[in-house]
Amino acid sequence: MNRILGRVAFATALFLVAIPGFAEAPPSHIDLTKFPATQLDDVVVPLPSEVFNVLDKLGSPNWQGELREPTIKNRGERTQIALLLGAVVAEGFVAVEAADKGRVQRIGRDVLELARAIGVESTVLSRTNSIITKADSGDWVAVRRELDGALTDVKNAMIELKDAQLAHLVSLGGWLRGTEVLTSVVQKSYSPDGADLLNQPDLLKYFQQRLAGMPLRMRNNQLVNKIQKGLDEISPLINQKITPGSVKRINEITGQMVKAIDARA
Amino acid sequence: MDPYVKQGYLVRDDQWGGDLGLREQKAIPHTLFKGNDYWFCMATDLEGARLAIHVYDSKGKLAENDSWQKGRFACARVLAPATGTYYVIVEVTNSPKERTTWAMVYGYK
Numbered sequence: 001m002n003r004i005l006g007r008v009a010f011a012t013a014l015f016l017v018a019i020p021g022f023a024e025a026p027p028s029h030i031d032l033t034k035f036p037a038t039q040l041d042d043v044v045v046p047l048p049s050e051v052f053n054v055l056d057k058l059g060s061p062n063w064q065g066e067l068r069e070p071t072i073k074n075r076g077e078r079t080q081i082a083l084l085l086g087a088v089v090a091e092g093f094v095a096v097e098a099a100d101k102g103r104v105q106r107i108g109r110d111v112l113e114l115a116r117a118i119g120v121e122s123t124v125l126s127r128t129n130s131i132i133t134k135a136d137s138g139d140w141v142a143v144r145r146e147l148d149g150a151l152t153d154v155k156n157a158m159i160e161l162k163d164a165q166l167a168h169l170v171s172l173g174g175w176l177r178g179t180e181v182l183t184s185v186v187q188k189s190y191s192p193d194g195a196d197l198l199n200q201p202d203l204l205k206y207f208q209q210r211l212a213g214m215p216l217r218m219r220n221n222q223l224v225n226k227i228q229k230g231l232d233e234i235s236p237l238i239n240q241k242i243t244p245g246s247v248k249r250i251n252e253i254t255g256q257m258v259k260a261i262d263a264r265a
Numbered sequence: 266m267d268p269y270v271k272q273g274y275l276v277r278d279d280q281w282g283g284d285l286g287l288r289e290q291k292a293i294p295h296t297l298f299k300g301n302d303y304w305f306c307m308a309t310d311l312e313g314a315r316l317a318i319h320v321y322d323s324k325g326k327l328a329e330n331d332s333w334q335k336g337r338f339a340c341a342r343v344l345a346p347a348t349g350t351y352y353v354i355v356e357v358t359n360s361p362k363e364r365t366t367w368a369m370v371y372g373y374k
Contacts, residue, residue: 024334024358026319028327032352035292044295044353047277050373054300141275149278156279196299202323202350203296 043206045171047148048178051197052093058194061185063098067091072110076264078118079221082166083261085114085154086173092131092147094181096140104135104143111150118166123157124150165218168210172227175207176257183251187244195242198250204238207231223260230257269304274372282368285357293353293369297345305353306340307369315339315359316367323350334358 055061070088075081088110095103108131115124127150134142151174158167179198186194211219211228218224230253237246270276281293297303307318316339322328328351332341343351357365 024317026317026327026329026332026354030321030325030327030354032292032321032323032325035290035352035354044281044293046296046298049275050298050301053275053373054298057300145275145278148275152277152279193299196348199348200296202294 043202045175045203045206047151048090048093048174049144049148051178051182052097052144054197055097055182055185058185058191059189061097061188063094064100066094066181066184067098067100067103070110071262072114075114075117076223077221078166079169079218080223080261080264081114081117082158082169083173083176083223083227085111085118086151086170086175087177087258087261088114088173089147089151089170090174090177090181093144093178096135096143096147099138099140101135101138105132108132108135115150115154118158119161120154120157123153127153165210165214168207169224172207172210173261175203176227176254176261180251180254180258183247183254187247187251190244190247195244195247198238198242198247201235201239204231204235208235223264226260227257230254269372273374274302274304275374276370276372280368280370282366284364284366285355286364287357287360290354290356293355294350295353296349297343297351299345299348301345301373303343303345303371303373304340305343305369305371306338307355307367308338309357309360309365309367311337311360311362311365313359313361314357314365316365317356317358318369319354321352321354322347323352325352 068091070084070091072084072088088107092104092107095107108128111124112121112128115121127146130146131143134146151170155167155170158164182197208231211224233253234250237250283291285291305318305320307316309316314337315334316337317334318339318341319327319332320329320341320343329341329343355367355369
């Protein structure tokens with residue numbers, strides 16, 4: 001991701017202050033094949049809150065029942081820690097949905113500990129402190145924002161440390177746990193709108209290509225290898241009409257992968 | 266002042282950017298979720314430059330519900346009609362320089 005202007009604040013400020021004016025009418029249809037620009041670097045990986053924002057509108061699932069306890073003490077190589085970090089942040093969103101203050105605060109501390117384990121602790125310290133205090137006051141919107149921010153900060157810090165591969169694993173860990181929860185919720189109360197949220201073939205392809213492009217040393221890692229196989233198994237299920245059966249199967253596969261991340265294998 | 270934030274949009278604390286030549290376009294693929302309401306905004310710090318931003322679905326059909334352009338800023342809004350890949354197309358429509366740096370952010374609710 002380019003940082004040409006180098007100031008998120010600048011871009012955010014324009015978002016806040018700009019006043020609408022007239023625009024040239026855009027064409028109603030374009031030929032996407034003329035854009036060589038669908039390069040992987042530019043794919044936007046959505047934040048977990050974008051998915052949970054929609055889940056909020058789909059009803060009131062039993063979020064407490066969706067919570068699980070990640071085992072962050074069982075740490076292995078950096079690849080596993082990166083995946084676990086992403087999964088723990090996604091767990092934070094579930095805890096927010098469940099309005100479970102204690103769990104959110106523990107997750108805040110877990111994020112800090114995992115960030116420390118891969119050398120990016122200072123990047124997320126203020127975020128994790130904020131998660132803990134905002135959870136205490138029940139400011140769930142702010143907690144979500146800090147969780148999103150922690151994920152972004154960790155990934156950016158890894159990229160700055162020339163560890164972009166690990167940054168992708170953080171995103172992937174979050175996506176896997178997010179997808180496990182999403183399929184669990186949709187499975188319990190199936191609706192076409194809920195199932196439609198799984199229509200993410202390009203995002204899945206992005207993760208597959210990222211794993212395939214990793215150095216051999218990382219691809220040979222047992223956990224990464226297992227996740228690669230899991231994604232290959234999910235791919236045909238997501239690339240067709242999503243049925244209750246495919247939702248169930250995707251839930252099983254992502255559940256197995258999240259367990260493998262926890263167990264380091 | 267901050268109309269979108271006041272309307273409840275969460276602005277992602279991240280940005281995408283680069284530089285483009287005059288009338289050069291770039292596509293940024295993004296998975297959007299049905300039920301979410303998005304605003305994509307881009308800007309440049311180059312005085313006199315004008316930008317455009319529009320959002321298309323995976324078939325190349327214009328998907329935005331609203332858009333505007335003013336000076337160095339441009340925005341497009343999408344209420345995603347279905348979950349899937351959309352393409353945010355950014356373009357420099359006028360510029361005093363050969364290359365124009367730009368940045369994009371987005372918000373959602």
